[in-house]
Amino acid sequence: MRFFGRDDDHAALQPLRQIKLFSSLTARELKVVYGLRHERHYLAGEIVFDQGDEGQAIYAIVEGEVEILRAEGGSPHRLALLAPGEVFGELALLDQAPRAAQARALSDCRLVVFFRADFMSLLETHPKIASKIALALARHLGGRLRQANAGARQEGHL
Amino acid sequence: MRRLQPSGAGPLAWCGILLATTLALFLFQHLLWLVLPFLFGLIAYYFLYPPVQRLVFAGFSQEAAANITVGAFALLLIVCFALMLPWFAAHAVSVQDTGQRYLQGGLTLLNETLRALEAQSRFMRDAHVADAVSSGIARAGEGFAQERLPALMLGVAAWLPSFLLAPFLAYFFLRDGRRFQRFLARAVPNAYFERTLHLLYEVDRTTRAYFQGLIKLTVLDAACLAIGLWLIGLSSPLMLGLITAVLAWVPYVGSILGCAVVVMVAATDFPGSPGVAYAAVGLFVFVRLLDDFVFMPLTIGRSLKMHPLVTVLMIFVGGAVAGVAGLLLVLPLLGVVMVIGETASIVAADPRLRARHAHARRLRLQSVTRDLG
Structure with a gap:
């Protein structure tokens, strides 16, 4: 059956292996996650999502770079520059709050996208995989928090 | 970078939704050979979906x-x-x-x-x-x-x-449904991707809730009618309960037909006692009321989240446009068109999304014409 394209090519899992969120998953577990992903291509300068958008998905970079910008006082201020293997928009998995910043492709990008609804169903159907991803996500958010604290200390807010 | 979230669909969008449902019913009337197997395939799909999920859950x-x-x-x-x-x-x-x-x-x-x-x-x-x-x-x-x-x-x-198509359709929905969803999502431009995929999930959620609600409603109806008919003393109460519950899938007409079947059986089994037939009618009316006020809101009503006036109005429209098939199809179709219409109107009315799409198109044009001088 080639109509919709088969997903069972083992080499196709390779891009997912380099994503930090899935680094602790086994090949079999990765295959389950692979079945849930959407793949998108963005050109340099293209907006992935806007600040204030209703977040429905988490994005992971397979190729290219993405910058995270926040509008402060009318002009965009760069918060982060993300490289292949990194994820963004992760808060959408946890709540339905509006996006806190804008994501824009800095170079031509290949991204994989996971929807919150899929992640929620993963929690029911494959709790082990979901817990591994949730743990990686918690570590990732912890790292972000530490970075933010360090930044605030440098600026004398703490 | 903006931040004004668009509100829900307006009255114009709602008129469009009702008109699109009516037009779809009119078209479906001429394609019933395909639409009805598709509908039964969907019912079989949602009936078999929970065991499939359990097996996926088991690894x-x-x-x-x-x-x-x-x-x-x-x-x-x-x-x-x-x-x-x-x-x-x-x-x-x-x-x-x-x-x-x-x-x-x-x-x-x-x-x-x-x-x-x-x-x-x-x-x-x-x-x-x-x-x-x-x-x-x-x-x-x-x-x-x-x-x-x-x-x-x-x-x-x-x-x-x-009708032999129905089991094949159900099988392929179960096996390739998710893959088909991704296949459809690939056709959506980046700017609309997240919203549109959310729409696809909502359509899936609505139809699943409707058909699983319908199956639960059928089981509840069949059980109540079977118990009641058994207490009255009619022959084959379970079979009669099941037949009348399935007939009730067709709003109004199905219920009347189901009631007629039960009354005919009661009148034949007890020819000298019309009281039994009247008791069967009473039971049928009681189960219908239970159905409309208790079971339906708990099963199907919750899934569609529609105003009762719109539901009743559209049932009449469905019957007038496409007869019995229209009565059967109108509610699930309205549920799907409603989700599509609401989201499409929100997406189409969002100037920021349109601007982002136009920006992406300009970038794409630049990238393919860069070396053309």
Whole structure:
């Protein structure tokens, strides 16, 4: 059956292996996650999502770079520059709050996208995989928090 | 970078939703050979979806889970059919006779009831209501047997192969549904991607909630009717309960037909006691009320989140536009069109998304024309 394209090519899992969120998953577990992903291509300068958008998905970079910008006082201020293997928009998995910043492709990008609804169903159907991803996500958010604290200390807010 | 979240669909969008549903029903009326197997395929898909999910939960792949579930279900059907075939072959003639007997029983009850009313009412006696109704039914029966029945039987025979599509559709929905969703999502531009995919999930959620609600409602209805009919003392209460519950899938007409079946059986099983038939009618009305006010809001009502006025209005529109098939199709179709219409109107009315799409198109044009001077 080639109509919709088969997903069972083992080499196709390779891009997912380099994503930090899935680094602790086994090949079999990765295959389950692979079945849930959407793949998108963005050109340099293209907006992935806007600040204030209703977040429905988490994005992971397979190729290219993405910058995270926040509008402060009318002009965009760069918060982060993300490289292949990194994820963004992760808060959408946890709540339905509006996006806190804008994501824009800095170079031509290949991204994989996971929807919150899929992640929620993963929690029911494959709790082990979901817990591994949730743990990686918690570590990732912890790292972000530490970075933010360090930044605030440098600026004398703490 | 903006931040104004668009509000829900306005009155214009709602008019569009109702019009699109009516138009779709009109078109579907001419494609019933495909639409009805598709609908039954969907019902089978949502019926088999929970066991497939359980197998996925147990560690099977989606494909293996679909193969096992559909295989087991097909095996069960084949075994049931094999067990039923000898009984059916032996009772084929008596089944036909029983049908005629029940029909005659129902007509006798109707005639006796009308005569009893004539005895009470001078107006009805003067109008010869019982005779008029009896002769009208006899004429309609003869006309139906001579003119409509052969065409109906031919139509059923012609439709039968297309119904074989239903199990195949259910199998492929179960196996490739997610892959098909991704295939559709690939066609959506980046700017609209997140919103549109959310829409696809919502359509899936709405249809799943509707059909799983319908299956639960059928089980509840069948159980209540079977218990009631068993208490009244009617023969084959479970079979009758199931038939009437399935007939209730067609709003209004199905319920009336189901009630008529139950009354005919009651009148034939207890020819001298019209009280039993009246008790069956009472039970039917009670279960309908229970259905409308308790079961329906708990099952289907919750899934569609529609105003009752819109629901009733659209049922009438469905019946007027596409007959019985329209009555059957209108609610699930309205549910899907409603989700699509609401989201599409929000997406189309969002100037920021349109601007982002235009920006992406400009970038794409620049990238492919960079070396053309």
